[in-house]
Amino acid sequence: MAKACFEWVRDHIHHSVDYKMNPVTCRASDVLKHKTGYCYAKSHLLAALLRANGIPAGFCYQRLSINDDGEPYSLHGLNAVYLAEFGWYRIDTRGNREGIDAQFNPPKEQLAFSIRLPGEADFPNIFSEPLPIVIEALQAGSTWDEMLGSLPDVLWEEWEELRMKNEE
Secondary structure, eight states: OOHEEEEEHHHSSSHHHTTTSSSSOOSSSHHHHTEEOHHHHHHHHHHHHHHTOOOOEEEEEOOOOOOOSSSSSSEEEEEEEEEETEEEEEEOOOBBBBBOOEEEEEEEEEOOOOOOOOTTTEEOOOSSSSHHHHHHHHHOOSHHHHHHHTTTOOOOHHHHHHHHHHHE
16 A cells, blocks of 8 residues: 555656646645645655555655755655554655656665765654645745745754754
8 A cells, every 4th residue: 555655646746846837735635636746745645645544654854956966955855654564664756757766665765866965964854744844835835936946955953953843
């Protein structure tokens, strides 16, 4: 069931930037209705589908270079799913395209992106709810290209403070 949910969101919900699609979605129901979302919104839908099927799921983040060459950076949203035989396993429904091949193949993790540059980070935490900074960014943008200009970012040094605040 976890693999079917993952593949359905990855393959049937369009990434807003790849397809230049509006509106900017945040809530799982809106992602499903409009069939589009940024990585964060797609992770919201996947978590909702997994949880509706009794499968524990959480939210994870990476900090990546937007242009693959250093600054600027942005958070990238993905999920973790709890699989009885493997424990917590991270999955990324961002959507595959040339150069991106995210798969569900536990215990091997195959995310859309790997950490390659200074300034990028693979945050180890699994959150029960999306980060407020992500929700705020999604709710502030009205079009995919407007959102692209205001993607949320967190420095590694700020991560611990943000993590603690989110756990309150």
